[in-house]
Amino acid sequence: MVLSNNDACVIARSAEAKKLGIKMGDPFFKMRALFEQHKIVTFSSNYALYADMSTRVMTVLEEMSPAVEIYSIDEAFMNLQGVSNCKDLEEFGREVRAKVLQWTGLTVGVGIAPTKTLAKLANYSAKKWTKTGGVVDLSLAGRQRKLMALVEVGEVWGVGRRISKKLNDMGIKTALQLADTPTPLIRKHFNIVLERTVRELRGEPCLELEEFAPTKQQIVCSRSFGDRVSEYDLMREAICSHAVRAAEKLRGEHQYCRHISAFIKTSPFAVNEVYYGKTAGTKLQIPTQDTRDIVAAATKCLDAIWQDGHSFQKCGVMLGDFYSQGVAQLGLFDEYQPRSNSEQLMAVLDGINHSGKGRVWFAGQGVQKSWEMKRQMLSPAYTTRFSELMRVKL
DNA sequence: TCTGGGGTCCTAGGACCC
DNA sequence: TCTGGGGTCCTAGGACCC
Numbered sequence: 001m002v003l004s005n006n007d008a009c010v011i012a013r014s015a016e017a018k019k020l021g022i023k024m025g026d027p028f029f030k031m032r033a034l035f036e037q038h039k040i041v042t043f044s045s046n047y048a049l050y051a052d053m054s055t056r057v058m059t060v061l062e063e064m065s066p067a068v069e070i071y072s073i074d075e076a077f078m079n080l081q082g083v084s085n086c087k088d089l090e091e092f093g094r095e096v097r098a099k100v101l102q103w104t105g106l107t108v109g110v111g112i113a114p115t116k117t118l119a120k121l122a123n124y125s126a127k128k129w130t131k132t133g134g135v136v137d138l139s140l141a142g143r144q145r146k147l148m149a150l151v152e153v154g155e156v157w158g159v160g161r162r163i164s165k166k167l168n169d170m171g172i173k174t175a176l177q178l179a180d181t182p183t184p185l186i187r188k189h190f191n192i193v194l195e196r197t198v199r200e201l202r203g204e205p206c207l208e209l210e211e212f213a214p215t216k217q218q219i220v221c222s223r224s225f226g227d228r229v230s231e232y233d234l235m236r237e238a239i240c241s242h243a244v245r246a247a248e249k250l251r252g253e254h255q256y257c258r259h260i261s262a263f264i265k266t267s268p269f270a271v272n273e274v275y276y277g278k279t280a281g282t283k284l285q286i287p288t289q290d291t292r293d294i295v296a297a298a299t300k301c302l303d304a305i306w307q308d309g310h311s312f313q314k315c316g317v318m319l320g321d322f323y324s325q326g327v328a329q330l331g332l333f334d335e336y337q338p339r340s341n342s343e344q345l346m347a348v349l350d351g352i353n354h355s356g357k358g359r360v361w362f363a364g365q366g367v368q369k370s371w372e373m374k375r376q377m378l379s380p381a382y383t384t385r386f387s388e389l390m391r392v393k394l
Numbered sequence: 395t396c397t398g399g400g401g402t403c404c405t406a407g408g409a410c411c412c
Numbered sequence: 413t414c415t416g417g418g419g420t421c422c423t424a425g426g427a428c429c430c
Contacts, residue, residue, distance in 0.1 A: 399430100400429105402427100403429105404426085404427080405424100405425090405426085405427105407422105407424095408423090409421085409422085410419100411418100411420075411421100412417105
């Protein structure tokens with residue numbers, strides 16, 4: 001099993017763990033006994049490893065199809081237009097699976113269909129029914145309907161807990177029933193998003209393949225603390241560190257931001273204390289990508305919401321209102337002194353930090369970082385750190 | 395003792411513009 | 413006595429995704 005950050009919740013389970021009734025999102029501490037009893041092996045999240053393996057898998061997919069949309073760290077959509085002229089699609093699916101397995105050692109499921117929503121459904125069934133061999137082709141309408149009749153409506157992509165409940169109350173229990181619901185009725189009780197889902201289930205494409213990731217609208221850096229934080233100085237270090245990371249991400253996107261906010265919160269689960277959670281935001285005169293501006297704004301926001309006497313569980317920094325250049329229309333009477341060499345300084349900073357030879361940081365980030373998250377069962381960075389390469393004995 | 399992190403889209407309502 | 417028509421932008425809240 002794999003745990004979320006801070007070794008807090010279950011986020012990935014093997015088939016054996018699922019059989020024991022362990023659910024996605026279950027808090028780890030509540031189940032220690034069960035874990036020990038069944039000798040379940042657990043790992044802290046290791047995103048450096050997952051991201052690297054993800055890139056390898058995506059590279060294989062990109063080699064096999066002219067257009068690939070990387071949808072998440074472990075999912076992608078491939079455009080198979082034209083492939084069906086050359087070969088059977090199910091056979092193609094098996095080739096994808098075999099090549100990914102051979103080149104990365106990872107097992108993937110393949111779902112094939114005329115729309116993204118149906119392809120997700122095909123993928124779901126490829127995973128659920130092992131006798132499919134991990135590949136399901138839903139090109140034919142007859143097969144689509146046969147499968148949809150077996151699938152609960154809540155399994156459909158875009159149908160979450162709330163909508164699922166509302167649909168059930170209306171008597172719509174299966175994916176097929178949803179597909180057969182007239183769109184005006186859907187529009188009356190829901191919105192355009194669900195209407196698209198319904199149309200997609202009928203085989204009418206409403207969602208395009210997004211080959212190139214659109215530019216971000218928001219950047220969030222936040223973490224729960226390993227131990228609760230009640231001192232201002234520690235909180236300031238954490239806010240400062242998140243601000244620094246957020247600024248790095250912003251420059252990675254080649255963007256400038258005007259809106260910066262910070263939030264702090266106590267645990268929503270603590271029973272014997274009053275919940276305290278607040279956000280403060282600020283808008284700069286000129287868009288920036290300079291860590292110094294972002295740190296200054298974030299700490300100013302923190303000062304506006306800080307309160308002594310709480311045991312804080314989490315904090316974060318958010319960036320928004322992006323521009324592709326660091327310019328904006330000033331007011332006629334605004335006085336503004338631009339920083340000189342800001343871009344160059346940030347480029348040097350990022351250059352050093354990406355070089356692998358060392359890091360420079362801002363004093364405000366602190367040194368001890370006693371507030372950092374827990375990762376007590378971390379797997380080695382097998383593929384991204386020489387000292388942790390896997391050793392094989394011959 | 396202990397409950398993740400990072401995103402998107404849509405809608406409604408209010409403020410404001412000409 | 414009577415008070416239009418057509419827009420934009422912003423924000424908050426609700427839903428969803430992995």
